[in-house]
Amino acid sequence: MSGDRQRLLAAEGLTKTFGGLRAVIDVSFTVAEGEILGLVGPNGSGKTTVLNLIAGALRTDAGRVRLAGRDITRLPPSTRTRLGIARTFQLVRPLRNLSAADNVLVARLYGRERADFSAARSDSLRLLDLVGLRGKAQMLATRLTLTERKRLEIARALATQPIVLLLDEPLSGLNPTEVDTALSLLRTIRKVGITLVIVEHNVRAVRALCDRVVVLNSGRRVVEGTPGEALSRPEVIEVYLGTRSARAGFDA
Amino acid sequence: MTSIHVQNAVFGLLIGGLYGLGAVGLSLVFGVLTMLNVAHGELIMLGGYVSIWLFTLWRLDPFVSVLVAGPALFIVGAGLFWVLFRRLIHFTEEHKIKNSILIGFGLALVLQTLAILAWEADERAVTPSYAGEVLALGGVVVPLSRLAALVLAFVVLGGLHLFLTHTRQGTAIRATAEDEQGAALAGIPIGRVYLIAFGLGSALAGVAGALVSVSEAISPAIGLHWTLKALIVIVLGGMGNIFGTFVAGVFLGVVESMSGFLFGNAYREVVGLAIFLIVLSARPQGLFARS
Amino acid sequence: MTVPRLVPPALIACGVVVLGAVPLFTSSRSLLTWGFLILLYIALAQSWNLLGGFGGQVNLGHAAFFGLGALVTRMLWLKGVPLVLALLAGTAGASLAGLIVGAPSLRLHGPYFAIGTLAVAEILRITAGNVFPEVSTLPARALAGYHLAPRYYLALGAALLTMLAAWRFGRSRFGYGLAAVREDEAVAEASGVHAFRHKLLAFVVSSALAGLTGGVFGFYHVSFYPQFAFSPLWTFDALLITFLGGVGALWGPPLGAAFFLMLREALAFRLLEVHVLIFGILFIIIVLAFPGGLVEGWRTLARRGY
Ligand SMILES: Nc1ncnc2c1ncn2[C@@H]1O[C@H](COP(=O)(O)OP(=O)(O)O)[C@@H](O)[C@H]1O
Ligand SMILES: [Mg+2]
DSSP, rough: OOOHHHHHHHEEEEEEEETTTTEEEEEEEEEEEEEEEEESSSTSSSSHHHHHHHHHHHHOOOEEEETEEETTTTSSSHHHHHHHHEEEEEOOOOOTSHHHHHHHHHHHHSSSOOOHHHHHHHHHHHHHHHHHHHGGTTTGGGOHHHHHHHHHHHHHHTTTTOEEEEETTTTTTTOOEEEEHHHHHHHHHHHTTTTEEOOSSSSHHHHHOOOOEEEEEETTEEEEEOHHHHHSSSSHHHHHOOOOOHHHHHOO | HHHHHHHHHHHHHHHHHHHHHHHHHHHHHHHOOOOOOOOOOOOHHHHHHHHHHHHHHHOOOHHHHHHHHHHHHHHHHHHHHHTGGGGGTTSSSSHHHHOOOOOHHHHHHHHHHHHHHHSEEEEEOOOOTTTTTEEEEEEEEEEEHHHHHHHHHHHHHHHHHHHHHHHHHHHHHHHHOOOOHHHHHTTHHHHHHHHHHHHHHHHHHHHHHHHHHHHBBOOOOOOHHHHHHHHHHHHOOOTTTTHHHHHHHHHHHHHHHHHHHHHHHGHHHHHHHHHHHHHHOOTTOSSSSSS | OOHHHOOOOHHHHHHHHHOOOHHHHHHHHHHHHHHHHHHHHHHHHHHHHHHHEEEEHHHHHHHHHHHHHHHHHHHHHHHTOOOHHHHHHHHHHHHHHHHHHHHHHHHHHTHHHHHHHHHHHHHHHHHHHHOOOOOOOOOHHHHTTTTTHOOOHHHHHHHHHHHHHHHHHSSHHOOOOOOOOHHHHHHHTTOOOOHHHHHHHHHHHHHHHHHHHHHHHHHHHHHOGGGGGHHHHHHHHHHHHHHHHHOOTTHHHHHHHHHHHHHHHHHHOSSSHHHHHHHHHHHHHHHHHTTTTTHHHHHHHHHOOO
16 A cells, blocks of 8 residues: 555654653654654654654553554564564663674564574574674674674664664764764665664764654654755754754754 | 451551561662662561560660661671672662572571571560550550550651651762762762661661561561561552551551451461562552652 | 583483483482482472573572472372372462462563562462471371382483473573573564563473472472471572572583582581571572583683683
8 A cells, every 4th residue: 555655654643751751742753665764853852762662662651653554552562573663772782691693593583574493593694794793693792892782783673674673873983984884784774675764863874864854852843854954944953053963964 | 347357457557567667678778779688587587686685685675775776787788788789789770680689588598597506496585574565445455565666667767768858868868769870970979878778778677676576576587577578568669668668568567467367367478479469460660659 | 612512412312311220220219319309409490490590580489389389299199189190280280370470570670570489489388387287298008109219200200301491491482582581671572572471481381390390399208398398498499509500501400409419418517507508608609709600610611621
C-alpha cells in the first residue's frame, strides 16, 4: 500500500513525563519508506526519549506508535525488534563479556528473520566486516575502543534485519576521518533499503545526510522540513545558539 | 470488632513498629548506596546481644542499652563498609545490587556463626523488673515495655527524619540518594557520605535489636527472620520513604497477627510472602510511595 | 580454547561409563556415599548455575525448591506412590513454586527477585517446620530394602541431567539469548530477546532440577526433619560451589563440588560452625577478588602457557 510506504513509521502525539518533568509533549511525525529523517534539538530536548518510545524501551503516557499502519504502542521492545525496528544506544552498551561476534550473533538469531546457527554466524562475520571489525570478531566487547563499540552497536542493530533503524548520535565522539567513514556506512545502509531515523548534533552531517528533519525543543516539535529550510528558520537558530558546533554548521 | 481482634491488632501494631524500625536502616542504605545488605538482620541480632550483655553484666536497662547499641553498630557497619562494600562503589548499578546481595548473604552466615561460637546457639532474654507489667484497656492488654519500645521506635524515626532534613550531613545523604552525580559535582564527598549512611543504617539496626530484646528472645539464628521482615516491609512501603516504611511495618505486623489468628499460627508467615507477591504484581513501587 | 572443547565427547562418555560402573565394583559404603554426595552437590550447584550463572539472576532461595522436592517426593514415596512418580511430582511442585515466585519478581529490575527467593525459602522453611514438626524416619519395611546403589544412580542421573541442561544453556539459541539478558537486558531486548521469558524459563528449569535433586535427597536420607531440607545452608552450598568452581561456566559446579568436599574432609573440624565460618569468608573473598573461580584460574594458566 502506498499509504503505508508514506507512513512506514508514525509517531502520533507521543507524550512522556518523568516524575514532574515533561520530557516529550505531543510529538508527531511520520517517516516514509527509504527516507532518512533527522531528529535534532539541543541537549535535553527529548530526542533520546522519543527514540525510546518508538523502540519500546519506555512506555508512552499518551500517543501511539505505528509501524506500517500497525499499532505497536503496547508491544515490548523485543517484539518491536522482531517486527523490524532496530536501535542503537547513545551511550554504547555492548554485551561486555561476549565476543564482538557473539554480540552480533544474538541479534541475528533473534531478529526479524530466523536463521540457523551456521547462517547466523556467517552473517554476523559479514556484518562485522561491513563495519570494519572483522579482525576483532573474537575479542571481548569490553576490550574494544569507544569507536569500535559504536561500530559494533551498528552491526548488532543491522543483524536484526531491520526495516527501520533508529540511531542515537552515531557520530558523536568520532574524529573527522571517522565521521566520513561513518557517513559512507550510513549511505550504504540506506542503499539496501533500510529506513533511518537519526538523532544527531553534527549539523553539517545532518544537512549532508537527511531528507527531512524534525526539530525538538523542550520536548515539543517546533519545526519540520528539509534540512535546508528547517535549519535556517530563525526559531531553530535561536534554539541552537550557544553551542559552537551548531553555529559552525549554520554558518556553512 | 470483638476484643480478641482488637487484642490481635494491638500485638500486631507493637511488633509492626519494630518491623518498621528494622527496615528503615536497610532502606536508607539501599537508597543511598544502591546496595542491599541482606545481613541487616544479623546486625539487628548483634544489637540484641549488646543489650543482653549489658543487662547480664550490669543489669543495665535495655532502653538505656539502646544508647550503646546504636553507636556500637555504627562502628561495626562503618567497618563492614570499609572492608567489604566499599569495593563495590564503582560498579554499575546492576552489579552493585547483585554483588552486595551476594556479599551480604555470605556475611550473614559469617556473623551468625560467629554469634554461635561466641554466645552458643540458645535463646536469651533480658528480664527487667517491669517485664510483666501491662496496661489494661477494657478487655485488651498492652504490655508496657512493648508499648515503650514502640514509642521509642517512633522517636528514633522522628530523630532520623530531623537529622536527614535539618543537618548538613543529612542533606548530603539525601542529595546523594537523589542524584549521586549531581551531589558529587556539588562538592559533596561521596565516599564519606556512603560510610556515614552505611554506619547510620547499621546503627538503626543496632537500636532495633536492643528494642527487640525488650520483648523477644535473642539468638544467633534470628537474623534471617528480621532481614526478611525488613525486605517485605520495604517492598510494601516503597523504597526510601521513612514514614512509609514505618507504616508498612505496622501494616505487616497487624496483617500477620490477624491472619495468624484466622488461618492458624502455622501459616502466619505465608502471609508475608503473599503480600510481597501481590504488591509486586499490582504496585511494584510500593503501597505507600507517591507514584 | 575452553575446557569443554578440550575434552572430546569420547572422554565424557568414558567418564559416564566409569561413574556408572562404580557401584558394580565396590560395595564400600563410604566410597558410594562420597560418590553420592559429590553427584548430589553437582546437581544442586549446577541447577543454581543455570539461572544464577548463565542468566545472572541471584536466587537466594534455592533451598526452597530443593526442600519442596525432598518433601513432596518423600511423602508420596512413603505413602506407596512409585518412586519415579514421586520424583516427578517433587520436580513439578518445585517448578510450580518457581513459576509463582518468578512471574511477578522477574518482571522487575533491581533486587526484587533476590528478595522474593529469599522470602519463599525462609517462609517455606518455617512453615514446613510448623506443619511437619516430626522427624521423618524411614519405616522398617523401607529400611530393610535400603541399598546405596540405586540412590547413587539417581544422583548420577540428576547430575547428568543438570550438566546436560547447562551444556544446552551454553550453546543453544536460548543460551545466547540468556547470556545477552545477563549482560544487559535493554540491549537483549533491542536485539529481539524477550528478557522476562528467558529469565522465567531458566528459573523454572533451575527450580525443577533443584526439586529433582531434593527428591533424590529425600529418597536417600534415612532420617531428617523436613525443615532441614529447607535450610539456607543448601542455598549457600550451591552458591559457594558454583562460585568456587566458576559461575556461569559448565565445568564450574563439578570442579567446585569436588574441591568443596575435599576441603571439608581436609578441614575436619569438630564443629560445623567452624566450617560454615571458613566457607562464608571464602565465599566473600571469591565474590570480591576471584569472581571467575577455578575455571577462570585454569584458563588464565592455560593462556600463559603452563
Ligand atoms: N529515565 C529518565 N528519568 C528521568 N528523567 C529522564 C529520563 N530520561 C530522560 N530524562 C529527562 O528527560 C529530558 C529529555 O532527555 P533526553 O530525551 O535524553 O534528551 P536528548 O536526547 O534530546 O538530549 C531531560 O531533561 C532528561 O533529564
Ligand atoms: Mg540524547
